[in-house]
Structures are given as structure tokens and as C-alpha cells.
Amino acid sequence: NDLAAVAAGTKAGWDIKPYAIFTVPNLKANAKIGGAAYDPATGRIYVSELFGNGALPVIHVYEAR
Secondary structure, three states, X not given: OHHHHHHHOOOOHHHOOOOOOOOOOOOOXXXXXXXXXXXOOOOEEEEEEEEXXXXXXXXXXXXXX
């Protein structure tokens, strides 16, 4: 609803406050995140962990069960 209100111009984007946080599973404690993407067709979230495999990144894929 907040996103729709910002798009409609009835709320400013900087007025939106986070309402939830969570820990991403299967990442190292000091993992560096390179980026994330959401695929609305499959409902999957892709998270890239920089240097997850030595010098190489690891792509984690999450989906609702």
C-alpha cells in the first residue's frame, strides 16, 4: 500500500518506514551482498554473495514453501 501511495503522489518516498527485517539464511556471518533481484513470475529471490566461493560469487535462490 505504501508503494502505491508513493506512486500516486499521496506519500513521499522518504516518509516510508521499514516494518520488518529478517536474516537471510545460508549466508556467512560476514557475507558481502553484491545485489538481489526478485522474479515475480516464479516468486524467487536471488541474492549474490560476493567472494562466497573464494574469489567467485555465489548466487543464493530463495522461494516460499
